[in-house]
Amino acid sequence: MKTLTFPAGGVHPPDSKHYTEHKPTEDAPLPRQAIVPLQQHIGAPCDPLVKVKETVCVGQRIGEPKGFVSAPIHAPISGTVSAVAERPHPIGREVRSIVIDSDGEDRWCEEIAETEDFLSLSPADLKAKILNAGIVGMGGATFPTHVKLSPPEEKPIDTLIVNGVECEPFLTADHRLMLEKPEDIVGGLEILMQVLSVKQGAIGIEKNKPDAIEVLTRATADKPHISVYPLKVKYPQGAEKQLIKAILGREVPSGGLPMDVGVVVQNVGTAASVFRAVRFGIPLIERITTVTGPGIAEPKNLRVRLGTPFSEIIECCGGLLGKAGKVISGGPMMGMAQYSLDVPVIKGTSGILVFRDEDLRLTDSNPCVRCGKCVTACPMQINPSLLGVYVEAGVMDELEVNRVLDCIECGSCAFICPAGRPLVHLLRYGKAEVLAQKKK
Numbered sequence: 001m002k003t004l005t006f007p008a009g010g011v012h013p014p015d016s017k018h019y020t021e022h023k024p025t026e027d028a029p030l031p032r033q034a035i036v037p038l039q040q041h042i043g044a045p046c047d048p049l050v051k052v053k054e055t056v057c058v059g060q061r062i063g064e065p066k067g068f069v070s071a072p073i074h075a076p077i078s079g080t081v082s083a084v085a086e087r088p089h090p091i092g093r094e095v096r097s098i099v100i101d102s103d104g105e106d107r108w109c110e111e112i113a114e115t116e117d118f119l120s121l122s123p124a125d126l127k128a129k130i131l132n133a134g135i136v137g138m139g140g141a142t143f144p145t146h147v148k149l150s151p152p153e154e155k156p157i158d159t160l161i162v163n164g165v166e167c168e169p170f171l172t173a174d175h176r177l178m179l180e181k182p183e184d185i186v187g188g189l190e191i192l193m194q195v196l197s198v199k200q201g202a203i204g205i206e207k208n209k210p211d212a213i214e215v216l217t218r219a220t221a222d223k224p225h226i227s228v229y230p231l232k233v234k235y236p237q238g239a240e241k242q243l244i245k246a247i248l249g250r251e252v253p254s255g256g257l258p259m260d261v262g263v264v265v266q267n268v269g270t271a272a273s274v275f276r277a278v279r280f281g282i283p284l285i286e287r288i289t290t291v292t293g294p295g296i297a298e299p300k301n302l303r304v305r306l307g308t309p310f311s312e313i314i315e316c317c318g319g320l321l322g323k324a325g326k327v328i329s330g331g332p333m334m335g336m337a338q339y340s341l342d343v344p345v346i347k348g349t350s351g352i353l354v355f356r357d358e359d360l361r362l363t364d365s366n367p368c369v370r371c372g373k374c375v376t377a378c379p380m381q382i383n384p385s386l387l388g389v390y391v392e393a394g395v396m397d398e399l400e401v402n403r404v405l406d407c408i409e410c411g412s413c414a415f416i417c418p419a420g421r422p423l424v425h426l427l428r429y430g431k432a433e434v435l436a437q438k439k440k
């Protein structure tokens with residue numbers, strides 16, 4: 001089969017997946033205490049539904065969504081609520097959270113119900129189950145899934161793409177899921193297709209995962225409406241716009257969304273969670289997280305209950321090797337640096353990556369040498385060098401016209417820049433300024 005990719009830009013960082021790609025997923029022990037933030041998705045945070053001293057069971061709804069762009073939160077363990085208060089969050093600040101002291105019993109709620117004949121449900125019923133289970137995009141974006149499944153009438157969808165690219169270096173959680181639970185992914189894909197009434201389903205996987213391509217090709221062999229697409233290894237192949245261009249040849253317009261070209265994209269982890277929610281009634285209370293990097297004693301892929309602190313997860317991987325120089329939630333290209341190991345795993349935590357001091361290539365930021373490498377690397381065909389200079393000089397009027405809002409914050413420009421310019425930080429700041437101006 002032909003190997004597809006996006007035409008413009010992209011970089012080739014070392015994939016560093018050897019730490020965990022061949023390690024089957026293990027179940028992490030239940031946390032002693034789960035810290036469950038009421039904000040685990042893009043959109044409005046939830047309101048707490050429980051009070052201190054209340055007992056909760058696994059799967060119980062404990063956070064009520066506020067507004068359409070929001071998703072409910074469920075108890076990941078059974079036990080007693082010991083606090084509803086601000087706690088550290090991987091986004092870098094404190095967020096109101098429900099703290100549950102485990103009773104160690106893993107008592108599940110009785111109302112969790114299975115649906116055997118789930119494909120006979122109407123699209124509206126399926127969507128309600130997805131919303132009630134608190135499913136959000138698990139590739140890291142955490143956009144509520146039911147919102148993506150509600151395109152306006154004037155934007156008909158004809159294709160559902162399931163994203164198994166996992167182009168971030170080091171991360172292997174999606175890879176292991178594809179090998180270990182292909183039937184969940186395919187089941188979820190069919191549910192998502194039914195919700196959107198689309199006839200064409202696609203699964204995109206980078207060619208550095210030939211075993212996953214083989215497993216999913218086999219799992220879909222008797223489903224002519226679903227095709228598996230091997231993709232060239234090039235970062236950021238898994239970004240939505242680049243994935244759509246590679247598989248369908250369609251160009252999402254500047255400022256537009258996949259739905260503008262008739263497409264919805266969902267991550268493989270999201271598809272599997274949709275299946276578990278609809279078929280077995282299990283809300284989103286756990287996920288696979290890759291715990292990896294040269295600073296981890298025994299790197300692993302772990303199935304982790306949400307709310308488990310990073311410190312307990314690292315402990316379960318043999319602890320740190322020496323002094324941690326940098327801890328990242330997610331991958332090295334788009335992940336977020338962490339300042340505390342007290343932060344919990346949340347719905348979007350695809351990985352915990354630890355570097356030692358000696359692994360870090362700390363270079364000072366130098367003036368731009370006008371080499372043009374960032375321009376060539378940018379998959380969105382914008383000029384990161386120019387935009388960075390505008391941000392530093394405070395020339396905010398030039399940002400929008402030079403398409404700063406099209407930046408997907410992939411980090412390709414910063415990766416390639418020989419001057420060590422903090423281009424992603426500059427562009428992120430520029431985007432926030434432009435959006436704030438627009439809001440005014």
Ligand code: SF4
Pocket residue numbers: 377378379380381382383384406407408409410411412413414423424427
């Ligand atoms: S971070 Fe933004 S500007 Fe830099 S390469 Fe990615 S899309 Fe282009």
Ligand code: SF4
Pocket residue numbers: 367368369370371372373374375384385413416417418419420421
């Ligand atoms: S890669 Fe760095 S040094 Fe080269 S043009 Fe871009 S910002 Fe300047």
